[in-house]
Amino acid sequence: MRPGRIALWVLAALTAVYLVLPVFIVIPTSFSASSFLEFPPKEWSGRWYENFFTDPVWLDSALASLRVAVLVTLLSLVLGTAAALGMVRGRYRLRALVSGLVMAPVLVPYVIVGLAVYATFLELGLTQTTLGFVLVHTALAVPYVVITVSSSLVSFDRRLEQAAMSLGAGPVSTFARVTLPLIAPGLAGGAVFAFVTSFDEVVTGVFLSGPDLTTLPVQMWSGVRVQIDPTVAAVSTMLLLVTLAVFATAGLLRRRKS
Amino acid sequence: MTGAVDVRAVTKRYPGSLALDEVSLHVAAGEFMTLLGSSGSGKSTLLNVVAGFTEPTSGSVLVDDADITGVPPHRRELGMVFQHYALFPHMNVFENVAFPLRRRKVRGAELRRRVGDALEVVELGALGERRPAQLSGGQQQRVALARAIVFQPRVLLMDEPLGALDKRLREQLQLEIKRLHRELGITFVFVTHDQEEALTMSDRVALLREGRIVQVGTPQELYETPASRYVAEFLGESNLLDEDGGLLLVRPQHLRIGPPDGPGLRAVVREVIYVGGGLRIEVERPGGQRLVARTTVRPEELPRPGDEVVAHWSEHDSVNVPA
Ligand SMILES: Nc1ncnc2c1ncn2[C@@H]1O[C@H](COP(=O)(O)OP(=O)(O)O)[C@@H](O)[C@H]1O
Ligand SMILES: [Mg+2]
Numbered sequence: 001m002r003p004g005r006i007a008l009w010v011l012a013a014l015t016a017v018y019l020v021l022p023v024f025i026v027i028p029t030s031f032s033a034s035s036f037l038e039f040p041p042k043e044w045s046g047r048w049y050e051n052f053f054t055d056p057v058w059l060d061s062a063l064a065s066l067r068v069a070v071l072v073t074l075l076s077l078v079l080g081t082a083a084a085l086g087m088v089r090g091r092y093r094l095r096a097l098v099s100g101l102v103m104a105p106v107l108v109p110y111v112i113v114g115l116a117v118y119a120t121f122l123e124l125g126l127t128q129t130t131l132g133f134v135l136v137h138t139a140l141a142v143p144y145v146v147i148t149v150s151s152s153l154v155s156f157d158r159r160l161e162q163a164a165m166s167l168g169a170g171p172v173s174t175f176a177r178v179t180l181p182l183i184a185p186g187l188a189g190g191a192v193f194a195f196v197t198s199f200d201e202v203v204t205g206v207f208l209s210g211p212d213l214t215t216l217p218v219q220m221w222s223g224v225r226v227q228i229d230p231t232v233a234a235v236s237t238m239l240l241l242v243t244l245a246v247f248a249t250a251g252l253l254r255r256r257k258s
Numbered sequence: 259m260t261g262a263v264d265v266r267a268v269t270k271r272y273p274g275s276l277a278l279d280e281v282s283l284h285v286a287a288g289e290f291m292t293l294l295g296s297s298g299s300g301k302s303t304l305l306n307v308v309a310g311f312t313e314p315t316s317g318s319v320l321v322d323d324a325d326i327t328g329v330p331p332h333r334r335e336l337g338m339v340f341q342h343y344a345l346f347p348h349m350n351v352f353e354n355v356a357f358p359l360r361r362r363k364v365r366g367a368e369l370r371r372r373v374g375d376a377l378e379v380v381e382l383g384a385l386g387e388r389r390p391a392q393l394s395g396g397q398q399q400r401v402a403l404a405r406a407i408v409f410q411p412r413v414l415l416m417d418e419p420l421g422a423l424d425k426r427l428r429e430q431l432q433l434e435i436k437r438l439h440r441e442l443g444i445t446f447v448f449v450t451h452d453q454e455e456a457l458t459m460s461d462r463v464a465l466l467r468e469g470r471i472v473q474v475g476t477p478q479e480l481y482e483t484p485a486s487r488y489v490a491e492f493l494g495e496s497n498l499l500d501e502d503g504g505l506l507l508v509r510p511q512h513l514r515i516g517p518p519d520g521p522g523l524r525a526v527v528r529e530v531i532y533v534g535g536g537l538r539i540e541v542e543r544p545g546g547q548r549l550v551a552r553t554t555v556r557p558e559e560l561p562r563p564g565d566e567v568v569a570h571w572s573e574h575d576s577v578n579v580p581a
Contacts, residue, residue, distance in 0.1 A: 159344045162311050165331040166338035167358035168409065174332075177357075181348045 023240060030233035037230050048234035058231060061219035065199055068130060068215060072137040072198040073191050079138065080145025080190055081183075087146065088153040106143045110203035113140070118207040128212035136208065137198035144197060145190035152186025185254060192250055196243065259287040260322050261412035261445035263308060268317030270303050270469075277303040278314070279469040285413075287322075290439050290446045294456040294492075295466030301449045304466070305417050308447065310334050321412060332361075337406035341418040343398040345390040351377070351401050352386035358409040376408035377401075379438065396427045403438065413445040420455070432459055453493050457481065465489055481509075483577055490579050497549045498579065499523075505579040512575035513551040515539050515567050517559075522570030525549060527561045541569055 025039050030048055032041030052058045087099050105113065117136050118127065126132035156179065164174040180187075202217040209218040216235065223229040263285040270278040277300045285291040293301045306312035308319055310331035318327040326334055345354050355373045364372065377383050380400035390398055399419060406414055419435070420428040436459055439446050450456055456463045457477040464474045473485040484490035487498060490507050497513055499506040516522060525541035528548065532538075536554040539561060543549065549569050561567055 157342075157344070159340050159342065160346060162309075162331070163338065163340060163344035163346075164357070165311075166309060166334075166336065166415075167405065168332050168335075168361035169357070170330075170332050173361065178346060 026233050026236045026240070029230065030237040032230060032233075034230065036228050037224070037233060048230045049238075051231045052234050052238075055231070057214075058219065058235070061214045061216045062235075064130070064133075064213055065216035068133045068137060069195050069198040071130070071134045072141050073194045075134065075138045076141040076145050076194040077187060077191055080142045080194075081149050081187065083142065084146045084149035084153055088150050102146055103143045105139045110140070110201075114204035114207040117204060121208065127208050128210040128214075130213065132208055133198075133205070133213070133215065136204050137201055140201065140204070141194035141197040144193035145187075148189040148193065149183060149186040152183035156182055188250060188253065192246055195246070259443065262287040262322055263291075263413055263445060263447065264320035264323075265304070265308065266318045266320065268304070268307055268314045268319065270300075270307060270312060271315045276469050278307070280317070281466075281469070281471055283464055283471060283474065285445055285447060288443050288445055290436075290448065290459060290461040292448045292450060292456040292460035292463045293466060294450060294453060294463050296451055296492075299466040300469040301451070301466055302417055303469075305415050305447065305449050308413075309336055309338050309415050335409075335411050337409070337411035337414040339399070339402050339406050339414070339416040339419045341421045343390070343395075343402045343422075345398055345401055345405075347390055349389075350386065351382065351388050351390070351393070354390065354401055355386075355405045355408050358405065362409060372408055373404075376404040379407070379441070380404045380434070395423050396431060399423065399431060400434075403435070407438070407442060407444075411444065413447060414442075415447050415449075417449045418451070419448075420450075428455075435459065457493065465492060484579055486580060495550050495552075503581070505581050507577045507579045508571045508575060510538070510550040510552040512571050513549060514553075514570050515541065515551050515561055516570060518566040518568055520568050520570065522568035523549075525567055525569050527563050527565045527567055529563060530561060541567060543569075 028041055029037055029039045031044050031046065032038045033043035033045035033047065034041060052062075083098075083102050087095065087102070113136070117132075121127045121132050126135070160178050160182070161174050164178045165171075169177065200217060201215070202221055205215045205218040206221065209215060214222075216239075220232045220235055223232045263283075265281055265283040265285075268278050268281045269276070281300070281304060283291075283304075293304060295301050303312060307314050310326070310329060314327065318325055320326065321334070321336070346357065349357070352373055355376055356369055359369050359372055373386070374383065377386060380403050382397060382400050382404065385393065385397065385401075390401065393401065402419070416435075420431055423431065432455060435446075435448075448456075448459065457480075460477055462474060462476055463480050464471050465480065466472070467488060473480055473489045475483075480489060481493050484493065484496075484507065487505055490496045490498060490505075495510045497508045497510065499508065514522075515527075518524065523543060525543045527539065528542050529540040530537060533552075536552055539551045539553070541549050541551070551569065
């Protein structure tokens with residue numbers, strides 16, 4: 001092998017290690033018997049996993065996150081698909097403005113979103129509510145759905161819709177039986193991004209959380225800030241597994257399709 | 259018989275172009291009508307106006323005397339076949355053909371029987387389980403045909419359905435489409451830019467040019483008595499001669515090449531080629547105009563490039579063309 005190639009391999013390996021390094025720290029730490037975050041652990045145990053499944057604070061926040069993320073996924077799929085259809089197919093003057101507005105939430109720093117939302121939601125009584133979280137997270141997730149669904153729509157052959165119509169399918173039937181199944185991979189990709197965006201969201205979550213409702217990432221954050229609770233490492237490990245499972249499933253589904 | 263189509267003074271204006279300019283056309287019930295024209299002449303636009311995908315700027319479309327101008331495509335009961343098949347890639351062949359029947363609430367044994375019959379008609383009976391991607395181009399177009407006729411539309415519209423196929427397959431499917439037309443007895447409106455295809459398949463041909471119909475008639479009428487120089491030149495090879503203010507058309511198979519001392523138009527041989535069992539002789543007149551003669555009989559003396567000859571024809575083989 002030429003020296004250049006060797007250097008390239010080394011660089012690639014170092015980058016890969018750098019990217020997964022946190023995982024190698026977090027997983028062993030989660031199995032520590034110590035009451036502090038400890039790496040490497042001197043003694044092993046599963047007590048922090050047990051703590052997660054028995055402590056209502058942890059369980060409640062996990063369930064809250066799950067509930068919010070599922071609702072956000074559904075809502076942002078509907079809104080994002082509708083927006084993508086309008087952006088890809090519409091012919092109107094303000095198209096650039098509309099796409100700018102739809103994409104804005106990913107460009108505006110989350111801290112600013114959190115602050116603005118906190119001020120208004122406090123007055124409306126929406127902080128610490130599922131509805132409040134769903135509204136904010138949906139705004140953050142919609143752009144990802146728009147991106148994935150748009151790219152599916154751009155490559156979609158519209159003559160298939162014309163064919164369906166000529167065969168007697170009305171607009172709803174055409175969309176449900178022809179368009180939707182064929183842009184489904186885009187929707188699936190958008191769903192994964194939307195779910196992860198919500199489930200993983202901590203910045204606006206800090207503003208909206210409180211004793212009534214705290215999402216899992218915010219609970220983890222206070223878990224290390226207030227007291228050093230190694231349950232955080234156990235939760236991280238489980239989240240890692242869940243994320244891997246989600247992406248592996250999406251990948252397998254995609255491979256089976258093609 | 260039903261399925262008469264009436265296009266009345268249809269105009270379609272796009273920003274910057276006039277795709278159809280006051281087009282009127284009557285297609286009789288059960289007729290095989292071909293819309294012929296070069297690319298951009300407005301064939302697809304006219305077909306899409308009939309199908310309901312394009313709304314005309316003005317004018318109206320009638321099927322069996324009912325005005326359908328504002329009716330959405332899915333309520334028109336017209337079959338349509340597209341150049342690139344437009345089969346649903348996520349459904350197998352059976353489900354593609356079943357699609358229009360399911361929309362009409364046909365179920366169970368009747369659904370299977372009618373899909374089976376339609377697939378038999380296009381000779382694809384055994385391929386119901388296949389996905390479109392597993393079929394050849396010709397097979398895909400047959401599925402598209404089966405899908406477009408299975409619900410017994412009054413009219414079948416086809417936009418260059420054979421355009422994506424190679425020559426052999428195209429000729430084979432031309433015959434099958436003709437057979438289908440005979441068997442079904444419904445109206446066919448067929449779009450092509452290929453004049454040979456139009457002449458061999460159609461009962462009548464409408465030739466379009468820049469959004470207007472320049473002539474409608476049987477293939478024979480268009481070929482033998484073209485209404486203008488454009489029509490004469492569009493259909494087959496033609497020799498057009500200026501003759502005191504008018505135009506005279508002599509088709510290559512009627513033009514004779516003889517020795518220079520005989521009567522006729524003086525010319526010099528430029529090319530002699532064997533084609534399809536005969537000869538194609540191209541000669542040049544003093545002004546530079548080229549004439550083409552085709553013959554299946556071999557003259558005693560084969561002309562060679564550079565030879566002085568005369569081109570002549572019998573009176574009854576020439577046609578006056580309005581200039
Ligand atoms: N959607 C459209 N927008 C603008 N111009 C169009 C559109 N569709 C067709 N045209 C124009 O109308 C004319 C006729 O097009 P078309 O009917 O597709 O021709 P053909 O099928 O005979 O090739 C062309 O000049 C084309 O550019
Ligand atoms: Mg066309």
